[in-house]
């Protein structure tokens with residue numbers, strides 16, 4: 001196995017030895033609890049991803065089962081199917097506004113506590129399938145990027161094929177403080193990630209797979225290496241590499257990976273696929289793809305970290321749509337009084353006030369509980385900590401001052417659109433200024449003006465990286481999967497029929 005010696009990184013950001021306190025993160029993933037959550041009810045939004053909402057296919061009073069499609073895309077729309085993660089009865093269909101601003105219909109399902117699977121959910125006997133069938137499965141299973149933006153995975157696959165990439169990158173670089181569901185996923189089911197990566201490489205039409213791993217995560221590396229070696233005979237046509245990265249927040253971001261790995265600063269509208277010849281998939285997304293292929297189960301649940309500054313992290317497997325209040329009730333010792341509940345990671349998530357009616361969605365990696373501290377807000381003292389930390393090398397303090405005076409055009413000239421809403425500037429600011437809130441909101445607004453009029457709106461709670469939205473839309477509906485007939489020019493994936501993993 002070829003092992004890379006080099007350790008990749010980008011400039012600035014925050015490492016363990018300057019601003020961010022990572023001290024409570026356990027390096028031993030198996031010390032952290034993994035439990036299953038069986039909620040009494042779920043609230044399933046029809047849009048949980050980059051795109052537009054699906055349309056409910058059930059009505060109040062209908063009985064549903066696990067894996068059943070309850071929301072389907074309108075033909076030709078940039079939506080993905082939604083499936084139930086519990087069995088029970090549809091009790092309500094109502095509009096919901098998610099913390100990130102998405103407004104869409106949602107389906108409320110009360111559990112019958114039977115955990116009955118839909119008849120279509122059964123382990124696939126023959127996984128020796130074509131690349132076009134993989135693409136059809138990924139699309140029908142409603143899989144979206146689970147590490148951030150929620151880009152429909154089929155759109156990414158199709159864009160990568162169109163761009164002529166020569167490799168896939170598997171992003172194992174989760175490095176937000178306290179969140180570690182991706183690491184748990186790697187250590188618990190490395191075979192699924194290796195086989196899912198091979199399937200995605202086949203679907204894209206490439207044979208090179210690079211796993212991007214933190215240099216400090218020796219357990220991740222060992223698990224992946226072991227899974228590769230165990231399966232080596234099955235994948236003789238594929239080249240695996242492990243690329244080591246410095247533990248530095250926000251290293252797992254799309255744009256930071258381009259900087260670290262290729263020395264490329266992606267400009268607005270540029271994509272990793274076109275500029276660097278590679279396509280990036282989060283490791284939990286890769287897992288979901290293999291689960292859909294081998295176990296034939298759509299994206300109905302996810303691993304999520306329940307975490308906070310004063311508690312050990314817990315990783316639980318929860319049906320998509322589980323409310324935050326039910327999720328928190330599964331973890332002992334969480335007090336909600338005088339705590340902020342954050343929908344998402346500690347630095348980038350959004351505070352919520354209605355956990356009873358706020359569900360976790362396909363893209364929610366964590367729910368964080370943080371002590372409410374009243375930090376006195378004062379004037380900027382020009383300490384430049386925000387400038388020294390900003391991974392996009394803009395000046396958050398200066399932008400904040402411009403935006404306070406309403407000078408958006410000047411902020412645009414100063415590069416406000418580059419903000420990826422990583423949250424570091426607010427974290428390090430000794431004056432307690434909400435720099436991220438101001439800068440990221442402006443970035444989102446300016447980018448939104450540019451894309452308005454297209455047949456979609458972005459999934460975004462704050463400023464985010466540019467992900468080439470237009471090219472994603474163009475490629476989403478490119479292929480007619482029909483009956484998923486094997487095409488003669490497809491790559492046939494090298495899996496043994498019926499192999500159990």
Ligand code: SF4
Pocket residue numbers: 379380381382383384385386387396397398428429430431432433435
């Ligand atoms: S970190 Fe805060 S106080 Fe320091 S320069 Fe930036 S905005 Fe000003």
Ligand code: SF4
Pocket residue numbers: 389390391392393394395396418419420421422423424425426435436439440
């Ligand atoms: S939130 Fe935006 S402005 Fe602040 S450090 Fe991150 S990228 Fe820079």
